[in-house]
Amino acid sequence: MSDWHSWAAIAVFVVAYVAIISERVHRTAAALGGAAVMLTIGATDDKAAFFDERSGIDWNVIFLLLGMMAIVGVLRQTGLFEYLAIWAVKRAHGKPFRVMTMLIVITATASALLDNVTTVLLVAPVTLLVCERLALPAAPFLIAEVMASNIGGTATLVGDPPNIIIASRGGLTFNDFLVHLAPIAVLLTAVLVLLCRVMFRKALVYDEDRATEVMALEEREAIRDHRLLYQGLAVLALVVVGFVAHPVLHYAPSVVALLGAGLLIAVSKVETGEALKEVEWPTLAFFAGLFIMVGSLIETGVIGEISRALADATGGSELGAVMLLLFGSAVLSGVVDNIPYVATMAPITADLAHGFGGGDGVHVLWWALALGADLGGNATAIGASANVVVLGIAERNRQPISFWQFTRYGLIVTAVTVVLSAGYLWLRYFALS
Amino acid sequence: MRARDLAVEYESVRVDDDALEAARLMAEHQLPGLLVLDRNGEPKAILPASQVIKALVPGYVIEDPALAAVIDEKHADRLCEALRGRRVGDLLSDKAARPPIADPDDTALEVAALMAQARSPLVAVARRDKAGLYLLGVITASQLLHRLLGYAEPHE
Numbered sequence: 001m002s003d004w005h006s007w008a009a010i011a012v013f014v015v016a017y018v019a020i021i022s023e024r025v026h027r028t029a030a031a032l033g034g035a036a037v038m039l040t041i042g043a044t045d046d047k048a049a050f051f052d053e054r055s056g057i058d059w060n061v062i063f064l065l066l067g068m069m070a071i072v073g074v075l076r077q078t079g080l081f082e083y084l085a086i087w088a089v090k091r092a093h094g095k096p097f098r099v100m101t102m103l104i105v106i107t108a109t110a111s112a113l114l115d116n117v118t119t120v121l122l123v124a125p126v127t128l129l130v131c132e133r134l135a136l137p138a139a140p141f142l143i144a145e146v147m148a149s150n151i152g153g154t155a156t157l158v159g160d161p162p163n164i165i166i167a168s169r170g171g172l173t174f175n176d177f178l179v180h181l182a183p184i185a186v187l188l189t190a191v192l193v194l195l196c197r198v199m200f201r202k203a204l205v206y207d208e209d210r211a212t213e214v215m216a217l218e219e220r221e222a223i224r225d226h227r228l229l230y231q232g233l234a235v236l237a238l239v240v241v242g243f244v245a246h247p248v249l250h251y252a253p254s255v256v257a258l259l260g261a262g263l264l265i266a267v268s269k270v271e272t273g274e275a276l277k278e279v280e281w282p283t284l285a286f287f288a289g290l291f292i293m294v295g296s297l298i299e300t301g302v303i304g305e306i307s308r309a310l311a312d313a314t315g316g317s318e319l320g321a322v323m324l325l326l327f328g329s330a331v332l333s334g335v336v337d338n339i340p341y342v343a344t345m346a347p348i349t350a351d352l353a354h355g356f357g358g359g360d361g362v363h364v365l366w367w368a369l370a371l372g373a374d375l376g377g378n379a380t381a382i383g384a385s386a387n388v389v390v391l392g393i394a395e396r397n398r399q400p401i402s403f404w405q406f407t408r409y410g411l412i413v414t415a416v417t418v419v420l421s422a423g424y425l426w427l428r429y430f431a432l433s
Numbered sequence: 434m435r436a437r438d439l440a441v442e443y444e445s446v447r448v449d450d451d452a453l454e455a456a457r458l459m460a461e462h463q464l465p466g467l468l469v470l471d472r473n474g475e476p477k478a479i480l481p482a483s484q485v486i487k488a489l490v491p492g493y494v495i496e497d498p499a500l501a502a503v504i505d506e507k508h509a510d511r512l513c514e515a516l517r518g519r520r521v522g523d524l525l526s527d528k529a530a531r532p533p534i535a536d537p538d539d540t541a542l543e544v545a546a547l548m549a550q551a552r553s554p555l556v557a558v559a560r561r562d563k564a565g566l567y568l569l570g571v572i573t574a575s576q577l578l579h580r581l582l583g584y585a586e587p588h589e
Contacts, residue, residue: 079499086503125497129504132491213508221502397492 006300009043013293021336028282031289031340035296043296054347055295057288060168060254065287066279067257068158071236072114073278074270078229079222081110081122086219089130094211096136096204100144101193103127107145108152108189112159112182113236116149116386123149124393131399133213138399140200143406146390147192147378147413154374155185157243157253161287162342162373167253169346170353170366174243174253180367184424188375188417195416199409228268235264290343298347307351318356319430322368323422325349329372330418334379334410342373364429371421379414381406436544437537439580440558440570445470448477448522453513455521456485465554468532468571469521475566476557478529480521488524489515532557537569541581544572 016034019025025033038044048055088106092098103123111119123145131138153160157167157174163181166172197204223229242249242256251259265275297303314320325345332341346369353363377384381391381403387410394401445468446455459467459482471477487495489512494501516524533551535544535558548556554574559566 079502082497082499082503122497125493125500128493128496129491129500132493216505216507217503218505219503222499224499224502393496396496 003300005041005043006302008041009038009296009300010302012037012041012043013297016293017336017340020340026282027337028286028289031286031293033289035289035292038293038296044292044299048295048299049292052295055298057291057295058165058168060252061164061291062284062287063254064158064164064168064257065161065284067254067259067261068115069279070261070275071232071239071257071264072118074228074264074268074275075114075232075236076118076122076278077224077270078232079224080229080232081119082126082222083219085123085126086130086217086222089126089214090217090219094134094214095206096134097197099130099134099214100141100196100200100204103141104144104148104189104193104196107148108155108185108192111149111152112155112185113240115158116146116153116160116384117389119149119152120146120386120390121393124390128393128397128399129217130214133217134210135207136205137203138397139394139401139405140196140203142390142394142399142401143409144192144196144200146384146386147410148189149386150374150377150384151185151188151192151417154188154371155182158257160338160374162338163370164253165339165342165346166349166366166370169350170363172366173246175246177370178244181370184371184421187424188420191416191420192413195413199412228270231268232264235260235267238263287339287343290340294343294347297344303347304351307348307355310348311352311355318364319426321352321356322364322425322429325352325365326368326372326422326425327418329369330376330379330414333373333376334383334414338373338377338384342369345369345373364425367429368425371425372418375414375417375421378417379407379410381410383410434541434580435537436535436539436541436556436558436572437569439541439544439572439577440537441572441576443468443555443571443573445568445571446480446521447474448472448520448525450521452485452488452519452521452524453516455480455524456513456516459485465573465575467521468555468557469525470568473565474568476532476534476559476568478525479532479553479555480524481554484524484526485516488519489513491515534559534566535572536560541577545577545581548572548574548577 012034016030019030020027039049044055050056084106085103088102089099092102107119107123124142127141127145128138131141157163157177163177167177239256239260242251243253265272314324329345349365349369353365381387387406391401391406444458444462444464447470455467466479466481468476469478469480533547533553533556535547535556537558537560544556556572558569558572560569
């Protein structure tokens with residue numbers, strides 16, 4: 001790694017990364033700008049950037065995101081999530097802890113199938129309405145939900161963008177995530193419920209008169225288009241079946257998502273342009289720029305050097321590497337966006353997994369990276385995009401949540417969930433294997 | 434026809450006035466908006482009726498319009514409570530620009546252009562001197578339209 005290309009690539013990467021973290025420049029502009037400079041200085045080229053499976057744009061990730069965004073965009077219009085949330089709150093009879101538990105479970109479950117930002121955008125307004133009726137502060141409920149979203153997203157391949165990158169780079173299937181990460185995600189959701197009971201005990205005050213106000217809400221009115229709801233649910237079920245049936249059908253998740261989006265547009269009255277409007281094009285461009293930047297580090301041999309250095313640092317201990325990756329990822333994801341972090345760490349993790357004789361496919365290092373990056377997002381108010389979105393909604397509704405108010409609970413939840421994850425990884429992949 | 438001839442007395446409120454009273458004033462006189470004066474009595478902004486309506490709608494409904502349907506009638510009728518304890522200044526948008534102000538000598542077309550440019554239902558007419566602005570009155574969109582149509586040739 002002595003040629004000037006390597007050092008120039010590192011310099012460009014660091015500058016772009018700082019620009020993304022500082023948010024002084026739009027993250028898409030920073031990533032695309034970095035990619036443009038990498039191509040200009042010859043750290044990578046068009047063949048590698050656009051067509052190389054190892055160091056180019058990961059089209060599986062881009063098209064999986066595109067397909068899921070289009071499906072979710074249509075589902076959002078149905079009012080399903082508002083219906084479910086109010087129905088659950090009414091089943092809880094307005095009792096604050098039961099309401100919080102219901103909202104945590106709904107958010108975590110929805111986050112396993114939808115991206116976290118979409119989930120909290122749907123659940124937060126309902127929460128504000130319910131808290132207003134119950135005369136309760138909304139902040140504890142919103143904080144609990146965003147944490148449930150980050151934990152629930154860990155469970156599946158499509159639950160959180162870092163998981164999509166990990167799946168594609170590690171050659172992991174939807175079922176791999178269900179088998180290896182879903183059990184711990186369920187356990188951590190249950191632990192979150194208990195933690196919330198303790199952390200927010202003073203805010204969870206029951207008022208019988210107020211509870212009757214919640215029972216007056218008419219959840220059925222939230223469903224705006226019954227036909228579209230059934231069509232959307234049917235397509236979503238087919239998409240999940242397509243993901244799970246990968247060993248039989250051999251369709252990549254990106255193909256399943258695109259087929260699902262196409263089918264939903266074909267059978268419903270939703271116009272193609274309308275469905276595509278829901279796609280976050282800047283996010284997809286951000287991913288493309290990021291892949292080219294990381295690909296440049298691979299092409300110039302920088303990633304290989306870092307992988308060797310990390311392997312040396314762990315002294316050949318697989319457990320040491322797993323714990324370093326888990327805790328290191330959790331700490332870093334608390335302060336930087338976990339998407340660029342995972343995009344950078346994925347090729348390093350692949351090298352490390354190969355070094356430990358893992359080859360392509362399931363390896364405990366991938367689960368350490370996923371758990372660390374996804375759960376670390378809960379640590380601070382800026383640890384994950386969903387956190388930032390919820391803080392914005394709370395402020396607009398005159399229920400502001402300060403950075404430290406969030407972070408003091410976030411640090412507790414992150415510490416507990418990451419330590420439990422470390423125990424899970426050790427027990428399942430070392431002690432019992 | 435000059436702006437001074439078109440200007441009429443118009444209801445105005447101050448930034449520190451009670452928001453609920455301002456809304457009542459608007460409703461009773463069926464006004465498209467109110468002229469808001471600052472603490473020195475100078476025009477500060479136009480408060481359109483639509484902005485007051487927006488303040489009545491809970492923030493979570495603005496975030497997710499589907500929730501409007503789930504709120505029962507009894508609660509929908511109590512939306513005005515959202516204005517209780519708030520000041521007129523609280524209702525003004527952060528982006529609220531100073532109201533369009535016409536010179537007393539401006540022509541009707543100049544007033545119309547000012548109104549169109551500012552997309553405002555009201556234009557204040559004020560004389561400016563060394564002491565500051567002296568408000569002469571206000572021209573409303575409907576009043577200006579009425580005056581302009583009055584001069585138009587009817588169709589055969």
